[in-house]
Amino acid sequence: MFHWLEKNPFFFASAISIVISFAGLIEIVPNFSKAARPLVDLKPRTVLELAGKEVYKKDNCIACHSQLIRPFKSETDRYGKYSLSGEYAYDRPFLWGSKRTGPDLHRVGNYRTTDWHEAHMKNPSKIVPGSIMPAYKHQFTNVADIETAYAEAVTVRNVFHTPYGPEFKSGKAAWEAHKPKVLADAKKIADEMQDEGVKKMVAEGKVPEIVALIAYLNSLK
Amino acid sequence: MQSNAALEYDYSLAKKFTFLTILFGFLGMLVGTIIAAQLAFPELNYLLGEYGTFSRLRPIHTNTVIFGFTVSGVFATWFYFGQRVLKVSIAESRFLMVLGNIQFWLYFLGALAATVSLLLGISASKEYAQYEWPFDIVVVLVWVLWGINMMGLIGIRREKALYISVWYYLACFLGIAMLYLFNNMEIPTYFTSGGLGNPLHSVSMYAGTNDALVQWWYGHNAVAFGFTVPIVGMIYYFLPKESGQAIYSYKLSLLSFWGLMFVYLWAGSHHLLWSTVPDWMQTMGSAFSVVLILPSWGSAINMLLTMKGEWNQLTENPLIKFMVLASTFYMLSTIEGPIQAIKSVNAIAHFTDWIPGHVHDGVLGWVAFMIMASIFHMAPRMFKKELYSKKLMEAQFWLQTTAVVLYFTSMWIAGITQGMMWRAVDEYGNLMYSFIDTVTVLHPYYTIRALSGVMYLTGFIMFAYNIYKTMVAGKELSQEPQFRTPMA
Amino acid sequence: MDISEIQGYASFFMTIFLVIMLYGYIIHLYRSEKRGERDYEKYGNIALDDEITSKPVEDKPASQRYKEENK
Numbered sequence: 001m002f003h004w005l006e007k008n009p010f011f012f013a014s015a016i017s018i019v020i021s022f023a024g025l026i027e028i029v030p031n032f033s034k035a036a037r038p039l040v041d042l043k044p045r046t047v048l049e050l051a052g053k054e055v056y057k058k059d060n061c062i063a064c065h066s067q068l069i070r071p072f073k074s075e076t077d078r079y080g081k082y083s084l085s086g087e088y089a090y091d092r093p094f095l096w097g098s099k100r101t102g103p104d105l106h107r108v109g110n111y112r113t114t115d116w117h118e119a120h121m122k123n124p125s126k127i128v129p130g131s132i133m134p135a136y137k138h139q140f141t142n143v144a145d146i147e148t149a150y151a152e153a154v155t156v157r158n159v160f161h162t163p164y165g166p167e168f169k170s171g172k173a174a175w176e177a178h179k180p181k182v183l184a185d186a187k188k189i190a191d192e193m194q195d196e197g198v199k200k201m202v203a204e205g206k207v208p209e210i211v212a213l214i215a216y217l218n219s220l221k
Numbered sequence: 222m223q224s225n226a227a228l229e230y231d232y233s234l235a236k237k238f239t240f241l242t243i244l245f246g247f248l249g250m251l252v253g254t255i256i257a258a259q260l261a262f263p264e265l266n267y268l269l270g271e272y273g274t275f276s277r278l279r280p281i282h283t284n285t286v287i288f289g290f291t292v293s294g295v296f297a298t299w300f301y302f303g304q305r306v307l308k309v310s311i312a313e314s315r316f317l318m319v320l321g322n323i324q325f326w327l328y329f330l331g332a333l334a335a336t337v338s339l340l341l342g343i344s345a346s347k348e349y350a351q352y353e354w355p356f357d358i359v360v361v362l363v364w365v366l367w368g369i370n371m372m373g374l375i376g377i378r379r380e381k382a383l384y385i386s387v388w389y390y391l392a393c394f395l396g397i398a399m400l401y402l403f404n405n406m407e408i409p410t411y412f413t414s415g416g417l418g419n420p421l422h423s424v425s426m427y428a429g430t431n432d433a434l435v436q437w438w439y440g441h442n443a444v445a446f447g448f449t450v451p452i453v454g455m456i457y458y459f460l461p462k463e464s465g466q467a468i469y470s471y472k473l474s475l476l477s478f479w480g481l482m483f484v485y486l487w488a489g490s491h492h493l494l495w496s497t498v499p500d501w502m503q504t505m506g507s508a509f510s511v512v513l514i515l516p517s518w519g520s521a522i523n524m525l526l527t528m529k530g531e532w533n534q535l536t537e538n539p540l541i542k543f544m545v546l547a548s549t550f551y552m553l554s555t556i557e558g559p560i561q562a563i564k565s566v567n568a569i570a571h572f573t574d575w576i577p578g579h580v581h582d583g584v585l586g587w588v589a590f591m592i593m594a595s596i597f598h599m600a601p602r603m604f605k606k607e608l609y610s611k612k613l614m615e616a617q618f619w620l621q622t623t624a625v626v627l628y629f630t631s632m633w634i635a636g637i638t639q640g641m642m643w644r645a646v647d648e649y650g651n652l653m654y655s656f657i658d659t660v661t662v663l664h665p666y667y668t669i670r671a672l673s674g675v676m677y678l679t680g681f682i683m684f685a686y687n688i689y690k691t692m693v694a695g696k697e698l699s700q701e702p703q704f705r706t707p708m709a
Numbered sequence: 710m711d712i713s714e715i716q717g718y719a720s721f722f723m724t725i726f727l728v729i730m731l732y733g734y735i736i737h738l739y740r741s742e743k744r745g746e747r748d749y750e751k752y753g754n755i756a757l758d759d760e761i762t763s764k765p766v767e768d769k770p771a772s773q774r775y776k777e778e779n780k
């Protein structure tokens with residue numbers, strides 16, 4: 001039997017497939033529904049926060065920052081309560097990261113403020129002497145893509161039944177109806193900021209990346 | 222399939238992919254060296270404005286090394302030894318030749334486009350799976366083309382028995398296909414929202430903890446089936462061929478093959494120790510990681526014993542040096558990995574620089590050494606010229622070996638220092654160090670690592686130069702060498 | 710029976726099955742060599758003697774044999 005397998009590439013390949021898919025089937029599949037359960041009071045992110053998450057992904061913050069607090073005293077002392085599975089239930093993709101060149105950010109919204117982030121993103125080593133984080137000045141001038149963020153909210157509502165309200169409908173009209181709410185959220189953040197350029201852009205109805213990113217970071221609690 | 226006297230192996234595809242291997246290897250290592258230097262000297266982040274920050278460049282480094290350098294190395298070696306161990310020329314089938322050329326161009330252009338997309342920040346932000354959905358489709362197409370080509374060549378083979386290297390390449394094909402498909406399941410938001418926003422954007426099919434599980438099942442096993450499986454296949458062909466010694470125990474190679482296939486996939490959850498995935502899964506990942514030592518060392522010992530009684534070749538032939546050192550680094554990183562997967566060790570090691578240290582003694586010491594050795598072996602046969610310079614090879618060998626040693630020792634120290642400082646408490650139980658203390662302390666190690674990057678990159682340029690000179694100025698060979706590669 | 714129970718049984722029996730297969734394979738490898746039915750070590754020569762003109766270690770791939778049988 002073994003020898004026959006070695007001579008028949010097709011069945012041989014099937015045998016390899018069975019052996020290698022076994023682990024995934026056992027480990028991942030049966031847990032799927034259980035691990036997908038959200039915490040009771042978990043709310044999905046607003047469109048502005050989703051746009052901020054896109055900035056987080058675009059500038060690849062995950063390269064240096066984790067979003068996973070492990071259940072050790074040294075970590076809970078430093079970052080806050082350890083992370084729970086249900087907190088991530090609406091995160092697509094998960095952004096746990098695998099490297100802490102900088103500190104964990106899972107609860108950064110609890111202890112950092114809008115103006116701290118603003119000053120820090122402009123010049124990290126001025127706020128934290130010795131920091132090796134680069135400045136992200138371009139986030140103050142680049143415009144965040146809030147329409148795509150809205151498209152994402154609609155998608156996860158339609159496909160995965162993420163609890164966004166019934167007003168999250170497909171199409172241009174629904175987006176135009178929702179847009180003022182996003183801009184109002186952005187204005188709230190911009191009001192707490194110093195940068196004149198940012199304030200001006202928001203007044204013109206554009207959301208700079210930094211505003212969306214700060215909204216997202218503030219929502220990490 | 223008539224056998225006429227003029228029948229010859231066709232190396233045109235192997236040559237093409239060899240050029241890509243060198244191109245992407247250079248690019249990937251260059252970016253790697255730049256980002257290593259950025260950690261030591263942050264001012265270097267501003268060379269390219271928005272596009273030159275560490276965070277933007279890092280995925281380019283990882284993806285270019287994995288999907289550019291390693292994968293084209295796998296393709297190049299397949300189109301070389303695949304023909305030889307099956308004893309059939311790919312030129313015997315026009316269909317396979319055309320398919321191979323389509324694969325080459327699709328892969329080349331796709332890889333360039335995907336690299337630009339990462340530079341622009343178009344990213345799904347899952348590690349080693351950052352490409353957005355259109356590029357994923359190109360990757361899948363290239364992979365399917367390769368699969369058809371491999372199956373096709375196997376279909377028209379003369380040698381009935383499949384050599385062990387073919388087993389490994391088949392497993393590489395199947396494993397990556399399965400992992401890549403499942404991990405990159407995503408929904409383009411443009412089409413589900415009535416045409417809103419950016420058509421390139423997508424959301425993952427999985428959320429939160431599930432996404433993490435699928436991602437690390439992929440992340441770990443992409444390493445398995447990209448960095449381990451084909452490279453083992455490579456050394457099982459090139460080491461015996463170069464040394465003229467058959468594999469020490471063919472039976473052991475078959476056993477460790479199945480052992481590796483079965484055990485490797487379980488170990489993925491060791492990337493998620495102490496996270497929110499279920500405890501039994503973490504324990505399983507931990508336990509299987511330790512079991513993984515057996516098949517890995519089975520292969521590594523088999524490679525080393527292949528040289529039994531012929532160790533004098535180690536001093537005479539730099540190519541043997543490259544390959545023996547590669548298998549030694551394979552042993553090192555396959556014992557290091559399981560140690561890091563033990564839960565209590567992982568509590569310190571995870572999130573620190575020990576992890577990149579581990580990855581790089583594997584990739585620099587094992588994968589890249591083996592791919593370069595394979596190309597050194599193939600070049601005289603493909604170009605019908607003698608290798609240009611043995612001295613240059615020797616110099617490259619020592620330079621790069623020193624670089625790897627500097628890399629992993631500095632990262633071991635950096636990682637353990639950082640892990641210990643994060644958890645250090647004073648006599649009252651308060652944390653002793655603020656986070657920034659644990660960053661500034663690493664500066665000397667980051668500097669050493671950047672230096673080792675420069676050294677390794679220099680070695681790679683020497684390698685590229687050597688191959689180039691072989692092509693244009695090597696001494697003509699009247700006939701194909703049987704075992705030992707001729708060099709000037 | 711809930712899914713985690715099925716999962717438990719499935720993983721247990723599948724693991725046992727695969728372990729038996731692996732040991733069966735080891736026995737098969739050594740026994741067939743001892744009985745002289747098959748010499749696995751000779752496959753190692755596929756890499757060493759790999760000219761297109763050299764004689765295959767095991768001749769006649771399936772496709773060729775098929776052609777001959779259907780002449």
